[in-house]
Amino acid sequence: MxxxxxxxxxxxxxxxxxxxxxxxxxxxxxxxxxxxxxxxxxxxxxxxxxxxxxxxxxxxxxxxxxxxxxxxxxxxxxxxARPIELDGDNAPEPPAPDDPAQTAQNRAQSAALLAAVDRLPPKLRIPITLAYGFDWNLEEIARMEKAPVGTIKSRLHKARQLLKKEMEAQGYGTL
The missing domain is CATH 1.10.1740 (Rna Polymerase Sigma Factor; Chain: A)
Known part of the structure; x- marks a missing residue:
C-alpha cells in the first residue's frame, strides 16, 4: 500500500x-x-x-x-528457557563460590557446546551464531545470507537438532 x-x-x-x-x-x-x-x-x-x-x-x-x-x-x-525471578522470595541462590565441581561442569558443557557449534557446516553455523549469539532476528539473518526467511528457519531448526543430538551423545542430557 x-x-x-x-x-x-x-x-x-x-x-x-x-x-x-x-x-x-x-x-x-x-x-x-x-x-x-x-x-x-x-x-x-x-x-x-x-x-x-x-x-x-x-x-x-x-x-x-x-x-x-x-x-x-x-x-x-x-x-x-524459562524466565527466572531475580528479586523476591523465589530468587535463585547464586552458586556457591566454593562449588568448583558445578563451575567446572558448567564450563565443560559450554566448551562442548561451542565446539559442537564450530563443527557445524557454515550454512548452519552462521544463522545459529547470529540468532543466539547476537540476537539477530530472522529477517536480518535472511538479508545478510541473501536467503529466504523460510530457509533460515529451516537451517536454525537443523542446527538445533544436530547440536541437541551431539550434546546428548556426550552425556549432557537435553538442552
Missing part, C-alpha cells in the same frame, strides 16, 4: 484498531507496539486499497495475525 492510503486507514480506523490491540494484549506498551506493527505491515503489503473489500477487516486480521505470531514466539521462548 502507499503511505497516503495507510494514512487514511489510520485516520479512519486507528482508534478502533488501537482498542482492539489493547484488548488483545491487555497492556498499553504491547498494544502500542502491535498497533504500529499492524500499520507497518500495511505499508509492506503490495496490494492497493479497495474500499469495497472491507479494509477494516483487513486491519483487524493483520493485528490478530501479528498478535498470534508474537504469542507463538513467546511460547517457544518460554519452552526453551
Amino acid at each position: 502507499h503511505a497516503e492510503e495507510v494514512a487514511r486507514l489510520v485516520d479512519r480506523f486507528g482508534p478502533e484498531i488501537y482498542r482492539y490491540c489493547h484488548r488483545l494484549t491487555g497492556r498499553t506498551q504491547q498494544a502500542e507496539d502491535l498497533y504500529q506493527q499492524t500499520f507497518l505491515k500495511c505499508l509492506e503489503l503490495t496490494l492497493t486499497l479497495d474500499e469495497q473489500n472491507n479494509p477494516r477487516a483487513l486491519l483487524f486480521s493483520l493485528a490478530g495475525g501479528i498478535f498470534k505470531n508474537e504469542q507463538r514466539k513467546a511460547g517457544r521462548r518460554l519452552a526453551i
Whole structure:
C-alpha cells in the first residue's frame, strides 16, 4: 500500500484498531507496539486499497495475525528457557563460590557446546551464531545470507537438532 492510503486507514480506523490491540494484549506498551506493527505491515503489503473489500477487516486480521505470531514466539521462548525471578522470595541462590565441581561442569558443557557449534557446516553455523549469539532476528539473518526467511528457519531448526543430538551423545542430557 502507499503511505497516503495507510494514512487514511489510520485516520479512519486507528482508534478502533488501537482498542482492539489493547484488548488483545491487555497492556498499553504491547498494544502500542502491535498497533504500529499492524500499520507497518500495511505499508509492506503490495496490494492497493479497495474500499469495497472491507479494509477494516483487513486491519483487524493483520493485528490478530501479528498478535498470534508474537504469542507463538513467546511460547517457544518460554519452552526453551524459562524466565527466572531475580528479586523476591523465589530468587535463585547464586552458586556457591566454593562449588568448583558445578563451575567446572558448567564450563565443560559450554566448551562442548561451542565446539559442537564450530563443527557445524557454515550454512548452519552462521544463522545459529547470529540468532543466539547476537540476537539477530530472522529477517536480518535472511538479508545478510541473501536467503529466504523460510530457509533460515529451516537451517536454525537443523542446527538445533544436530547440536541437541551431539550434546546428548556426550552425556549432557537435553538442552
